[in-house]
Amino acid sequence: MAHPKEPNRLQLNDQGRLRHFLTLDGLDRATLTEILDTADSFIEVGARSIKKVPLLRGKTVVNLFFEASTRTRSTFELAAKRLSADVLNLNISTSATSKGESLSDTLQNLEAMASDMFVVRHSQSGAPHFIAESVTPNVSIINAGDGRHAHPTQAMLDMLTIRQHKGAFEGLTVAIVGDILHSRVARSQIRALNTLGVSEVRVIAPNTLLPVDIESLGVSVFSTMKEGLDAVDVIIMLRLQKERMEGALLPSEHEFYELYGLTTEKLEYAKPDSIVMHPGPINRGVEIESAVADGPQSVILNQVTNGIAVRMAVMSMAMSGQTAAISAATPE
């Protein structure tokens, strides 16, 4: 499965509004900004005594996880429930397909049950696009991570966190550190940062953890923390995807930490008011020193809070875009 050349043909409706949320590729600055603004309004809901809005009341959201991830599934489940949706959690690897049913048949069945939204996590790049290609107009697809391709809600919660702390994207230098090669998050982040207009996106990694086409994504490549972190505003540490590594691309965790782990010492290369981000779960002492993860420049827990708000934002926007598309298509 490969993702299509024109993702927006799929993910935008005829009015140019989101109706699926598959990738940041092709989304313009106005759309990303609208997502961030909508998420900001949901941050306020999370701080209320009654953390619920009726935007998805009577809608059925199915968490279709072909790859287990309790953490990501929980954030989507909470986001959907706070939007008042009914939620059905399906771990597809252990259900229907084990009875020999094809993916396509499973999806058509869920559609026929009048589901309104599938939140899809899959180990294969492009799976959410494939599903979005085939579903009826009454279902919206939200990409919750597909292979090495994208994890667009993670990237958008990172953008929200940067905007909260830095006010704007203009003039910022952002460094992404670690295993770029295996990271679906990094690709989405690079796309979002460039679209939102930062001054410079840097990646800091050993050559073995960089994709071959990396410079074409619009980044500067650094191989040492000293050079790469010099005077940056934002440091995004990636999780070392041990479970994704095939073969011996790394000498050892210890050596990785020596070279690329974010320590108090290395943090001093960055600006004094720089912020430190990590998508979690943290491997303390591998990617990051505990003193930094828990230190005053860390905004890691803000990212988690923002994750709920961003997921509420894209779910409510996609549902609204779906409804508009259906109305437009219905003859008077």
Added chain:
Amino acid sequence: MAHPKEPNRLQLNDQGRLRHFLTLDGLDRATLTEILDTADSFIEVGARSIKKVPLLRGKTVVNLFFEASTRTRSTFELAAKRLSADVLNLNISTSATSKGESLSDTLQNLEAMASDMFVVRHSQSGAPHFIAESVTPNVSIINAGDGRHAHPTQAMLDMLTIRQHKGAFEGLTVAIVGDILHSRVARSQIRALNTLGVSEVRVIAPNTLLPVDIESLGVSVFSTMKEGLDAVDVIIMLRLQKERMEGALLPSEHEFYELYGLTTEKLEYAKPDSIVMHPGPINRGVEIESAVADGPQSVILNQVTNGIAVRMAVMSMAMSGQTAAISAATPE
């Protein structure tokens, strides 16, 4: 466990209304028609923007699955949530009974938690009857499939699908094809079709996949598709229950397909406006050719949609019958 001779003593209240839903045996045409009419009203709910009615608000529905079935459990879960019930999913095989507790104690505990309805799936024929015998008047039992005995909501969703497409049951010839022997669905379907007044129910199967008492159920038996499908209005394909087969009743999947698989070619024996049904999940190329499953005569996905509506119907009717029975039994 055997099911009782007079199921209606259990499943109807003193006013003759459903208060459990265990089997179609003994239910008269008026009751089946009421289920179909009620389901029709819920079809409309599934098409609304807010797919929710408050009929079971504040009620607790427990999905008691002694046999795993993600698909069936999901449809009951969605049906209950769209009726606004609180839902508790219990996979009994993996919980209390593993601590050495008896089934009866588990059930009494769930009753004591003020549960209002148990949706029961069990590999033993008669288990839902057994449970209905023992529960308090405050709990309704819905049979979600028991052994080889019955799967009455599946049969009723099939009836709803037939009525939607054919308008009425009078004058119809219906063929049920495949593994009748191991199918709890087939028994329920035959019962329902005869009660609702079709002209003829046919079964088409090799002798090895027919129960010995089959003709007593009111069917004509055919051993070839050519004869059995001749001029029928409705074709119901059964799922080849591979996991239920013990021993070698079938030569091979390939040979089965040659003889009983529904292909474009064999479909021509039936009336041109005949409809094709299958309970899912489909084994493409075993029971049915893909071109037929996805073709213009297939109503397989309508069956799925109708499944939610029928489950909402029997759940709301049983709850209403339970409430009426309790009021009638309460002294002024």
Added chain:
Amino acid sequence: MAHPKEPNRLQLNDQGRLRHFLTLDGLDRATLTEILDTADSFIEVGARSIKKVPLLRGKTVVNLFFEASTRTRSTFELAAKRLSADVLNLNISTSATSKGESLSDTLQNLEAMASDMFVVRHSQSGAPHFIAESVTPNVSIINAGDGRHAHPTQAMLDMLTIRQHKGAFEGLTVAIVGDILHSRVARSQIRALNTLGVSEVRVIAPNTLLPVDIESLGVSVFSTMKEGLDAVDVIIMLRLQKERMEGALLPSEHEFYELYGLTTEKLEYAKPDSIVMHPGPINRGVEIESAVADGPQSVILNQVTNGIAVRMAVMSMAMSGQTAAISAATPE
């Protein structure tokens, strides 16, 4: 992990109201009575047609089970749903920590998702205290059983059951029978009974199933049923925690039943109007004879019903105490 010397520093707010519910140690009679009175009001909710109150609407309750217990988890899930909360079930042993994340990081993440309450079950004594020490003011912890230490909601549902049947605690003699050593319930029960003012708490057990410090808890120790049950008002049987036993502390289940199993015969030592309790699941023929478990003096199923009401009570009280504490701490 050990529990702190002053649990109330943690579990009461500055106004002396519950804001966590960790242990009965240190809670005074007025507080226990308030829990029982609040639970009484929820008993009435469980008998209503619509079993729901909006006290926790828009709140997020996370069932954090580090030790599997379908039964206990189900009662908390139902209690939370009847209070209108959104519920997230997490079986922690199988999720984030398997990715190498520390407990503390998992908790901080859940807090950052704006969770309002963690219901914690853990095999280590003191784990809920440890968690309560570290969480933000916006989260309340409810202890759903920790190691051998405490199971305070179980003890309070037992107190509610005793008060329902005996009217008051004054003048009562209560015997607790069985494996005191491995029972987290027994410790909580002894504490509650003494605080609520019963005349005498007895424990009946072989020496091998008694903790060394047992008399310091304020109980009389008996080694035979004949002496221990003499003229008691309440008999609390404990579950034989087979899965907790290490080594051969018991000769055999059969011998245990001979000596300490509650039979019709031994029940006659107690007062004629004595009540029989058991936390479930029951091992019939090991701790208790079926005729007694199902007999007229048994209130075992009342305990289950009361379990939902007590859990609703402590959850709503802790949430209210949390809110009051946050308001008090907020500058005008």
